Structure formats: structure tokens, C-alpha cells
Amino acid sequence: MSSVSNKEAQNRITELTKTINRHNHLYYQEDKSEISDYEFDQLLAELASLEEQFPEYQDKNSPTLRVGGTITKEFETVEHETRMLSLGNTYSKEELLAFDERVAKGLGHRSYTYFCELKFDGVAISIVYENGELVRAVTRGDGFRGDNVTENVKTIKNIPLYLKGENIPAKFEVRGEIFLPIKEFEKINAEREANGEALLANPRNTASGTLKMQDSGAVAKRRLNCYFYQLLGDDIGVDNHFEAMQLLEEWGFNISPTYKNCTDINSVLDYIESWREKRHELPLDTDGVVLKINNYDQREELGFTAKIPRWAIAYKYKAESAESELMSVTYQVGRTGAITPVANLSPVLLAGTTVKRASLHNANEIERLDLHDGDTVYVEKGGEIIPKITGVAIDQRKPNALPIAYISHCPECGTQLERKEGEAKHFCPNTTSCPPQILGRIEHFVSKRAMNIDSMGTERIRALINQGYVENPADLYELESQKDRLLGLEINSDQYEKSSDGYLYVALRKALFSITEGIALSAIDKYLTENETLEQSPKLKNFSTFIRNQNKKVGQNIASLEKFIELLTGLEHDQIEDFVPTSVVLAMFVGNQISVEELRKISQKNNTVHDIVLTFNFELSSDQEDKIKKLKGNTFQEGVISNMLQGINASKEQPFEKVLFAIGIRNIGENTAQILAQHFKNIDDLKEASIEALLEINGVGETLVQSLQEFFAQETHLQMVERLRAHGLHFEIKEEDLPQLESNNLEGMKILASGKLNHFKRDEIIDVITANGGTYVKSVSKSLSFIIEGEDMGPSKKEKAEKLGVKLISEAEFMQMIDKQ
Ligand SMILES: NC(=O)c1ccc[n+]([C@@H]2O[C@H](COP(=O)([O-])OP(=O)(O)OC[C@H]3O[C@@H](n4cnc5c(N)ncnc54)[C@H](O)[C@@H]3O)[C@@H](O)[C@H]2O)c1
Numbered sequence: 001m002s003s004v005s006n007k008e009a010q011n012r013i014t015e016l017t018k019t020i021n022r023h024n025h026l027y028y029q030e031d032k033s034e035i036s037d038y039e040f041d042q043l044l045a046e047l048a049s050l051e052e053q054f055p056e057y058q059d060k061n062s063p064t065l066r067v068g069g070t071i072t073k074e075f076e077t078v079e080h081e082t083r084m085l086s087l088g089n090t091y092s093k094e095e096l097l098a099f100d101e102r103v104a105k106g107l108g109h110r111s112y113t114y115f116c117e118l119k120f121d122g123v124a125i126s127i128v129y130e131n132g133e134l135v136r137a138v139t140r141g142d143g144f145r146g147d148n149v150t151e152n153v154k155t156i157k158n159i160p161l162y163l164k165g166e167n168i169p170a171k172f173e174v175r176g177e178i179f180l181p182i183k184e185f186e187k188i189n190a191e192r193e194a195n196g197e198a199l200l201a202n203p204r205n206t207a208s209g210t211l212k213m214q215d216s217g218a219v220a221k222r223r224l225n226c227y228f229y230q231l232l233g234d235d236i237g238v239d240n241h242f243e244a245m246q247l248l249e250e251w252g253f254n255i256s257p258t259y260k261n262c263t264d265i266n267s268v269l270d271y272i273e274s275w276r277e278k279r280h281e282l283p284l285d286t287d288g289v290v291l292k293i294n295n296y297d298q299r300e301e302l303g304f305t306a307k308i309p310r311w312a313i314a315y316k317y318k319a320e321s322a323e324s325e326l327m328s329v330t331y332q333v334g335r336t337g338a339i340t341p342v343a344n345l346s347p348v349l350l351a352g353t354t355v356k357r358a359s360l361h362n363a364n365e366i367e368r369l370d371l372h373d374g375d376t377v378y379v380e381k382g383g384e385i386i387p388k389i390t391g392v393a394i395d396q397r398k399p400n401a402l403p404i405a406y407i408s409h410c411p412e413c414g415t416q417l418e419r420k421e422g423e424a425k426h427f428c429p430n431t432t433s434c435p436p437q438i439l440g441r442i443e444h445f446v447s448k449r450a451m452n453i454d455s456m457g458t459e460r461i462r463a464l465i466n467q468g469y470v471e472n473p474a475d476l477y478e479l480e481s482q483k484d485r486l487l488g489l490e491i492n493s494d495q496y497e498k499s500s501d502g503y504l505y506v507a508l509r510k511a512l513f514s515i516t517e518g519i520a521l522s523a524i525d526k527y528l529t530e531n532e533t534l535e536q537s538p539k540l541k542n543f544s545t546f547i548r549n550q551n552k553k554v555g556q557n558i559a560s561l562e563k564f565i566e567l568l569t570g571l572e573h574d575q576i577e578d579f580v581p582t583s584v585v586l587a588m589f590v591g592n593q594i595s596v597e598e599l600r601k602i603s604q605k606n607n608t609v610h611d612i613v614l615t616f617n618f619e620l621s622s623d624q625e626d627k628i629k630k631l632k633g634n635t636f637q638e639g640v641i642s643n644m645l646q647g648i649n650a651s652k653e654q655p656f657e658k659v660l661f662a663i664g665i666r667n668i669g670e671n672t673a674q675i676l677a678q679h680f681k682n683i684d685d686l687k688e689a690s691i692e693a694l695l696e697i698n699g700v701g702e703t704l705v706q707s708l709q710e711f712f713a714q715e716t717h718l719q720m721v722e723r724l725r726a727h728g729l730h731f732e733i734k735e736e737d738l739p740q741l742e743s744n745n746l747e748g749m750k751i752l753a754s755g756k757l758n759h760f761k762r763d764e765i766i767d768v769i770t771a772n773g774g775t776y777v778k779s780v781s782k783s784l785s786f787i788i789e790g791e792d793m794g795p796s797k798k799e800k801a802e803k804l805g806v807k808l809i810s811e812a813e814f815m816q817m818i819d820k821q
């Protein structure tokens, strides 16, 4: 008996089919996921069950009938000799037992074994070898046909190009899973973060995207890896999977050592349990276990459906979830001013790593969760790097807990936040002096394609901004005169955090390092890693045992630690795991001169210890100075400074078009900057240009015109331009940068070409006009000198030209004007 009506079922089937197809497209073609694999599998299971009840409504291309991927246009298409299938999957033990029942029934007996392996989360690949040589590597595609990615696969170090050994068949195929090791993935993301690029979501999507790159050199840099799990061929001489895997290993293929032959379903269940946690120690992401009938004849007997083999199934581990306590919410300000709230959690072990933070995305998410101070929350780690909060244990809410109040002002600069209609994120509108936004602008200014000052990495720029040396690109050119003060400036990558109310926090490791004596920072780091899952308070208490074990100035160090804990507990403050209020640490050293409360206020206005020390102008003994030095981040040294200044000086030689791109007028890309520079030759003419004159230029549209107007309307921008000009930057084109003219025949003329020309391709005519001193204009107006009339020129254009009295000339006449005939 079904509980859904026919109409409902039909509608739901259509809807599910559409939704699943969309997620398949995102996942396989764009390497993105909007929902978790679990959610996706739920949708697919729902569709399969409805289709079973109402087969009449099943789409003939239903995603339950086909493998989810497809082929692309970027690579040659290759037909698979043996189809590449998907796998059935389940998340439950009951369904696994039901699968085993079906197998037993299908074979008519119970004497079979299961070969179990982990399910590697990567991209399927089929590789064909002929006479011991790798000849072709193809993606799974739609199962029948895939993309030929041989050149890319050949860059993967541990996939053999040639095989050595005995009895290697003349031709065979191997299948495996290409993956990106977690370490490599993290390395790439760390690099991207340092460069201010968007982070990649997870290793699987990255591996998939990498394999489809057009540039094999770029693929080689990514250090992909591969595990093989299938051998196919006519004369491979084995009759079961276990032996096939041993052959693969002998021939030099990379096999994961995690496989096991299980004699019955109960030992499969044991295998599954034994890997549930341990799999997180493996070098790659895995999402389950694949069990396959070991014997090939038995496989044949069981057969296939349209999409999956009946002799194998994947058991998938559900995303793990854990409970944690919300300590505080901090707010990060991005380079564009976008605010992202982050939940600081009491540390909890989840999927093999200690989780201390979770993304909250935006204010809506906080509202949706109805998050309150100190709530017990459920965190889950799916395919994403940063875990998310999936819910709140309302019954455990603390009495009188207040709902999390979203901040109204920017934690970095104090400006009132804005939220545009229809947008989820809040923004800090202070584009000119909010530190992270200045960082975005300066990074753009110094970037390779702009001013090309490569001695100025993110951390150095951040240091200069945080300490008030740079707010505007023009400030860079004034650093030279402040050279002496730069020495000793803090570079503070991971050293500081700001609480939601703007108080400065410093890394716990540096705090412990500075309040103790005779203990190395590396030893402290080791202690903190080993005690990662402890909350801050027991972590600090246990530190006394560590001090004793170190056996250096024990009495004095323990006294310091106790004083520190006392100060910390005495001050009500937001908890940020691994960070402590800077004011408390400084109070340890200069508490006789100033109270913690006062230090705290100062810390709200400053971004480094160096800053605070300068602001208050403490009287410091050499002992106090040493301690403060231990608390500070790395500092600018002489070599760094001269290197940086040299780079800044050299950038003065960049041509006008680069400068125009660098000053950050919205919507001006590299190309547009070049077009505008060539056209107007200097910034003053660009600034004075009328809207009409701008719109006549090929490549300039309304949005750009508006951005230009907005830019030049702001006094601060004009001042910046003047300051930069005074420092010797080029705001006009140099003679030698102008393209060589072929003639002056078209000097001062504004010309449009319309209709099909016989001697020139579409954009070629523009170059020819420019090369002869003329200007190409893209629309009909009175200011035109003439129009070159090509074949089939549009009648309305012609009419307009006649009405405005603009002359039309033929292509032949034009050829004569430029001496080409
Ligand atoms: N989140 C999303 O939006 C989204 C969208 C589409 C697909 N998906 C995920 O992808 C799955 C469907 O992908 P699929 O059809 O490739 O199925 P699958 O990935 O669940 O199973 C088949 C694949 O497993 C791989 N595999 C890994 N280890 C293996 C081993 N030891 N032995 C054999 N095969 C092994 C092979 O590449 C094989 O092609 C879905 O179940 C879902 O989890 C997610």
C-alpha cells in the first residue's frame, strides 16, 4: 500500500530527477557540491524507491539508471572496452545484511568470500597498457565513454609508464582511484591563503578539477596519487580478485595495504568497525568500505543492473558529529569588507582532528540556529575543511543565556556595518581605512600584473598596515623616509586575534613562552599539540606538570603560571581557544605601572604588542624588555627592509597602463587599462573625457563609465594620484610604449566600420585604423569622420548615418586612404 497519490508521486519523481541531475552536473562537471554526499544519497534513494512503486513515471534517462558523469568537449572522447559502473551504496547495517541475503540467494549457497577495501574518495580512472607500456588513460565519463586524459595521468609519479616483470599480458586494463593526499591539499590551501586566493573545498573536488586541466605542467605540480583496485583483460591468468591484486602489486602498481578477504558478512562488519576511526590516519580521504565477491565466476553469475554490479556494494560512513560548547563568536573581515562570523568552540575530537572553530556563514545562520551564549552545539565535518554547526541542544541551554547578538560595528575599524537588501552578508563600508580592506587594495597594487613589487608579501603588508605605516598606495613611496622606524616592526601572521568587541588577543603559545624562563618555544608547542583536546583551563593547570618535567627554574615558572591563571580568571573575557587577552600577559610584566583593565582598553585600539608598548610608553627594565620581546611576533630585519624599499623604488618604472590598473578603479581589468591608456595617453585626458567619448571606445561600457566617474569624483583618489605622480610614477604613456604607426594618414579621424569587410577580420580593422593614426569608434554619432561601409551594412545604421550627415565610404576607398591599393 502506498501512501502517496499518483499525481504526487509523479511530481516528486520529476522534481527529484531534476534536482539530482543538477547536483550530478555540479559534482562531475564543475567539481562543486552544494549538499553533502549523504544528502545526495538520500535523494537518490528516495527516487529509486518511488520509481519502484511507480515505474510508469520513471524518466528513461533517470539518474538511477545511469552513471552520474559525462564526457567533456575539452578532451578526445574514448569508448571503454568494458563499461565503468557505479556502486550501490548504503549507510546501514540492515541493508548490508539484506545485500548479503540477495547474494546468497543469487548463488544458491553461502560458500563465497568478500574482498573488502576502503572506498577511496577521488576520481575513477581506467588505464590501458600494451606491451608493458601505458598507452591510454580515460576518465569514467558516462560509463560508456570517457575523456582521454593520458597526458595528465602520465605526470602522476607513482603510475608506471613502463612495466618490468614476467608474464605481463600483451594487453590489459587497470582501474583505480586518483586522489590528492590530504597533506598536499593542505599545502595548496596554505599557499592560496597566503596569496589571498579562494580556498579549495576538499581533496576530491581538487583532484577531479586537476585531472581535467588543460596544462599537464600544472597537473604535475599538484602531486596527485593513485590507488589501483581492478585488473581487466582476456588472459590475465587468475580467477579471483585477491590474486589479481597481488599481480598488480607485483607489476609495480600502487595498492593500498588496507584490503582484507572476509569469509562472511560478520567479519565484513568487523572490518567496517575497525576502520571507522582508524581511516582518518590514512594519507587520503576515504568515505566507506567496498565489499566485492572475490571469485570471478560467482561475479558473473550475479551480474549487473544498468548502473551497478550485483556482486559489490559500498558501505558509507555517515558524517561524524560531535557535541561541543560555544565559547564565543568572533567576526572576520575579508578583503572586500564582507563579515564572516566564526564560532569558537571548546575543543572536541571529530573525524580524527581536533575541532575548535566552526563557520557560521552569516547572521541568518546564527538566527536559524537560534544560537545562545554557551550553547551546547552539534558539529559535523562533511567534505568541507571547516566544520559546521548543524544544531543546538536546546534542552541543555543555560538558564538566562542570551541569544548571540550580531555585531553592529566592524571589529577592525569600528565603522557601522551595512547589509544590502537581498544579501546575506554584512559589510564594512569603510573601504579607505579598514585594515583588511586596505590590505586587499595594497595587495592588488603591488601584484605582479600591476606594480610588480614582489618583495611585498601579504604578511609584510599586513604588518605595515596594522602599525599605521600604510593606508594608501602612495604611502608605500614614503616608507623610504621612515626606514629607521621600520626596524623591529612585528610581522604577526598567526600571532593575534581580535574578539568580537575588538580586544587584542595573543597566541597562548607565545604567552606561555614569555611568562616562563628557560623553556623552548618548540617544547611548549609540543605540549600544546599533545593536549590539543583539552579546554583552556585544564590545559593551563596541567602546564605546571610540564614545567616540573622540564626541570628549569621550576619554582619561579610555577609561580608565574599561577599568577597568570589568577589574572586570567579575574578578568571576564570572551574565550577564544589557543588565544588569551594580550592585556593579561602584559599585566604580568608591567602590572605595577598600569591595571589590566586599562591595558585592555589600550589593546582595543592597537593591533600588536609593539603598538601597545609604544602607545603607553612604559618604563622598562632590560628584564621586562626581554619578556616583551618573547611575546612579540617576528620582526622586520634590515635585509627585508632594504629589499622591500628596492622593489618599491623599481616599481616607479612601470608604464602608465600598469599604474592605471594598479590604482584600483572598480571594473578596470588589465585589458581595459591598456585600452584606456593607449586611447587617452595620460590620466588627465582620461579624467576629463566625456561620457560620449568614453562610450565610443571599443571595450568600454556603461558600468565602466560609472566606475570612472565615481573614482574621479572622490577627492581622496585625486590626492592619491597627485601624491603618486609626485613620487615619479608614470601617469602618461611613454613615447616608446606607443605602438609603431604605419602612417599618419588617418590622424585625428574617428572611424567606424559596419557590415562585412573583405580584407579584414572583425578586430583587425581596429588595429589597422589605430596603426594609421585614427581612432576606432563603435557606434554611429555626429562626431564620426566617416563610416566604412561593408557588405550588408544594417539599414538602420545606414539611415542614422545619413540623418546625421556622416559620410559613408567603401572598403576600396579606405584601402586607398591607407596606401594599400
Ligand atoms: N554531493 C553531491 O552533490 C554529489 C553529487 C553527485 C555525486 N555525489 C557522490 O558521488 C556518489 C556517486 O558517485 P559514483 O557513481 O562515482 O559512485 P561512488 O563513488 O559512490 O562509487 C563508485 C566509485 O567508487 C570508486 N571507488 C573508490 N574506492 C574503490 C574501491 N576500493 N573499489 C572500487 N571502487 C572504488 C570508484 O571510482 C567507483 O567508480 C554519490 O553516492 C555521492 O556520494 C555527490
Ligand SMILES: [Zn+2]
Pocket: 333, 410, 411, 412, 413, 414, 415, 428, 429, 430, 434, 435
Ligand atoms: Zn572595517
